[in-house]
Amino acid sequence: MTQRPDDDEVLDRAEKAAADIRSSIISGQFTPGSRLSEQALGDALGVSRNTLREAFRMLTQEGLLVRRPHAGVIVAVPSLASIIDIYRVRRMIEVQAMRAAPPRHPAGRQLASAVEAALAARAAGDWAAVGTANMEFHRAIVSLADSARLDRVYANVSAELRLAFGIIDDPEYLHAPYVDRNASVLRAHEEGRSGDAADELDAYLIQSERTLLAAYARRDRDAAR
Amino acid sequence: MTQRPDDDEVLDRAEKAAADIRSSIISGQFTPGSRLSEQALGDALGVSRNTLREAFRMLTQEGLLVRRPHAGVIVAVPSLASIIDIYRVRRMIEVQAMRAAPPRHPAGRQLASAVEAALAARAAGDWAAVGTANMEFHRAIVSLADSARLDRVYANVSAELRLAFGIIDDPEYLHAPYVDRNASVLRAHEEGRSGDAADELDAYLIQSERTLLAAYARRDRDAAR
DNA sequence: ACACGAAAGATCGTTCAACAACTTCCCTCC
DNA sequence: GGAGGGAAGTTGTTGAACGATCTTTCGTGT
Numbered sequence: 001m002t003q004r005p006d007d008d009e010v011l012d013r014a015e016k017a018a019a020d021i022r023s024s025i026i027s028g029q030f031t032p033g034s035r036l037s038e039q040a041l042g043d044a045l046g047v048s049r050n051t052l053r054e055a056f057r058m059l060t061q062e063g064l065l066v067r068r069p070h071a072g073v074i075v076a077v078p079s080l081a082s083i084i085d086i087y088r089v090r091r092m093i094e095v096q097a098m099r100a101a102p103p104r105h106p107a108g109r110q111l112a113s114a115v116e117a118a119l120a121a122r123a124a125g126d127w128a129a130v131g132t133a134n135m136e137f138h139r140a141i142v143s144l145a146d147s148a149r150l151d152r153v154y155a156n157v158s159a160e161l162r163l164a165f166g167i168i169d170d171p172e173y174l175h176a177p178y179v180d181r182n183a184s185v186l187r188a189h190e191e192g193r194s195g196d197a198a199d200e201l202d203a204y205l206i207q208s209e210r211t212l213l214a215a216y217a218r219r220d221r222d223a224a225r
Numbered sequence: 226m227t228q229r230p231d232d233d234e235v236l237d238r239a240e241k242a243a244a245d246i247r248s249s250i251i252s253g254q255f256t257p258g259s260r261l262s263e264q265a266l267g268d269a270l271g272v273s274r275n276t277l278r279e280a281f282r283m284l285t286q287e288g289l290l291v292r293r294p295h296a297g298v299i300v301a302v303p304s305l306a307s308i309i310d311i312y313r314v315r316r317m318i319e320v321q322a323m324r325a326a327p328p329r330h331p332a333g334r335q336l337a338s339a340v341e342a343a344l345a346a347r348a349a350g351d352w353a354a355v356g357t358a359n360m361e362f363h364r365a366i367v368s369l370a371d372s373a374r375l376d377r378v379y380a381n382v383s384a385e386l387r388l389a390f391g392i393i394d395d396p397e398y399l400h401a402p403y404v405d406r407n408a409s410v411l412r413a414h415e416e417g418r419s420g421d422a423a424d425e426l427d428a429y430l431i432q433s434e435r436t437l438l439a440a441y442a443r444r445d446r447d448a449a450r
Numbered sequence: 451a452c453a454c455g456a457a458a459g460a461t462c463g464t465t466c467a468a469c470a471a472c473t474t475c476c477c478t479c480c
Numbered sequence: 481g482g483a484g485g486g487a488a489g490t491t492g493t494t495g496a497a498c499g500a501t502c503t504t505t506c507g508t509g510t
Contacts, residue, residue, distance in 0.1 A: 010294055012463070014282070038491070048465045050275045053492090057239070057282045063374075069235055070472045070491055081373075088372050092321055147313050148306075149288075153378050237492070263462070273494045278463090295462050295501045 014054035017045050021055060025064050025075055026162045032077040036065070062156050064163060078164035083216060086164065087209040089157050091202060094138060097145040099198035101189060108190065110140035115186050118179045127171040134175050135162070137182050141201070168215045177211075178204065239279035242270050246280060250289050250300055251387045257302040261290070287381050289388060303389035308441060311389065312434040314382050316427060319363060322370040324423035326414060333415065335365035340411050343404045352396040359400050360387070362407050366426070393440045402436075403429065 011019070021041070024030045042052040056073050059065040065073045076082075114137035121129035135158060142154040168174050181204050188197035236244070246266070249255045267277040281298050284290040290298045301307075339362035346354035360383060367379040393399050406429050413422035 012294070014463090039489095049491090050278075050466090050493095051464065053275075054279055054282045057279050058286055061283055061286050069237070071474080072491070085372050085374050088370070089374050089378075092317065092370075092375070096317055096321065145313070145317075147310050149310050149314050149382065150317070153314075157374065239492090262460095264460095274462095275464095275495090276493060293502095296503080297462070 013047050014051050014058070017047050017052055018055035018058045020045055021059060022062075022064060022159060025059075026159060028166050030075045032075050032163065032166065035072050035074050037072060063160050076160070076163060078160075078167065078216070080213065080216060082160065083164050083209070083212055086157055086161050087205060087212075089153070090138075090161075091205050093145070093150055093154060094141050094205065095198050095202045097142050097150070098185070098189065098201050099194055101144040101194055101197075103192055105144050105146075107140050107143040110143070111137060111186050111189065114140055115179075115183050118175075118182060122176065122179050127175060130179060131165075131171050131175045134178060134182065137186075164212060164216075167219050168212070174211075178208065238272050239276050239283070242272050242277055243280035243283045245270055246284060247287075247289060247384060250284075251384060253391050255300045257300050257388065257391065260297050260299050262297060288385050301385070301388060303385075303392065303441070305438065305441060307385065308389050308434070308437055311382055311386050312430060312437075314378070315363075315386075316430050318370070318375055318379060319366050319430065320423050320427045322367050322375070323410070323414065323426050324419055326369040326419055326422075328417055330369050330371075332365050332368045335368070336362060336411050336414065339365055340404075340408050343400075343407060347401065347404050352400060355404060356390075356396050356400045359403060359407065362411075389437060389441075392444050393437070399436075403433065 021030070021036070030036065036056075038049045038052055038056075042049050045052065047055075056065060056067070060067050060073065064076055066076050067073050114133050118130050118133035118137065121127070121133055139151075139154065139158065142150055165174060181200065185197050185200050185204065188194075188200060246255070246261070255261065261281075263274045263277055263281075267274050270277065272280075281290060281292070285292050285298065289301055291301050292298050339358050343355050343358035343362065346352070346358055364376075364379065364383065367375055390399060406425065410422050410425050410429065413419075413425060
């Protein structure tokens with residue numbers, strides 16, 4: 001399902017380490033601001049310091065890690081500015097991809113199956129799976145643009161976004177309201193109403209941003225005690 | 226002028242090496258497809274193989290280098306697909322940034338001075354400087370969107386584009402036609418006609434893409450003898 | 451002459467050890 | 481309780497080493 005036999009999936013150890021760290025960050029095991037020691041993490045992942053440093057370089061460029069000279073790398077700490085910026089990029093890419101989407105694009109299948117998966121997961125009460133399906137839905141939207149570079153940019157932004165999602169611990173609150181909206185966007189797209197689909201998506205993203213910003217402000221206030 | 230005292234410009238050796246290699250690629254000293262040996266290049270830049278590898282990792286993520294497992298890295302070879310993709314990204318970002326540009330944005334000054342620089346350079350017959358001013362003009366357009374992430378993405382795409390420009394050896398042919406169009410876009414922007422500015426820019430980019438694709442096809446045909 | 455295949459050579463992938471430069475932490479002193 | 485200073489720990493960077501893998505060369509057979 002997730003395999004891509006045509007793609008050259010020969011990962012070297014640095015790439016594997018980067019993938020490991022990335023998923024640890026996204027899953028919340030490494031919390032924002034926490035320091036990653038080269039020695040300790042290298043031992044844990046079974047790679048040398050040099051190799052780990054290559055992984056750090058990649059993740060730093062992706063914005064998931066931040067380097068502080070001579071003081072190690074830390075997991076990036078989402079800020080109000082970064083959340084706003086991420087949504088700016090999302091809106092620019094997703095809305096335009098949807099608006100210009102050709103009718104029978106192959107990615108349409110992926111959109112549909114992501115919506116199906118989200119509905120099924122919601123019925124089962126599996127909110128984590130709802131979240132995964134939701135992310136997949138938006139990834140598929142971007143792939144409507146048929147641009148390898150946009151896909152890559154979006155993958156990065158998406159990882160940063162999940163990092164920011166970490167400030168909300170309730171996945172239901174985070175993803176539940178959007179399952180039906182996804183379905184509505186999909187319907188508009190399938191019926192050839194690309195403009196409607198794009199407009200709905202835009203409103204959707206604006207609201208999603210507001211929700212996240214509000215949660216951030218709330219947590220910030222609480223953290224200040 | 227190019228200094229940014231507020232920015233943390235403490236470059237470690239890997240970043241310096243990456244910057245060196247980047248400019249060598251952009252300037253055409255390292256031609257597409259040529260192989261970069263770790264040993265030789267490390268000696269030339271005065272860095273160890275491990276450090277150079279970190280630089281390679283960054284440049285590979287930027288799309289300027291391509292890793293072939295166990296066979297070293299080569300300078301990325303522009304393809305028809307990559308040119309098309311780069312322009313797709315440019316249009317998406319630049320046109321929308323221009324369309325949504327607020328009236329008195331600080332970057333407006335940069336737009337104006339880039340146009341001035343291009344005019345002066347053209348009058349002096351310095352086509353390389355015209356090219357630099359042209360790239361700066363577009364960078365300023367993107368910065369109208371006030372998005373750190375878009376700025377970053379554009380910087381990458383811009384470097385890839387310059388790599389593709391390398392297939393045209395005549396900078397006059399490459400940049401001359403666009404000086405006046407830049408000025409026209411600027412005028413529309415300054416007069417508050419953002420829509421017009423965006424439309425002109427769109428047409429501009431489409432034509433620029435055609436020119437480059439034509440040059441590519443021509444060179445491809447010639448290369449095949 | 452040319453295709454094929456195997457051995458030799460070169461390069462990559464990765465680790466380890468070492469050391470200077472720099473931070474951080476802790477302890478002492480005022 | 482805060483300032484200062486030193487010890488301990490980490491990062492930045494290098495050089496050497498070695499197995500794995502690719503490239504080139506060379507020889508052989510048709």
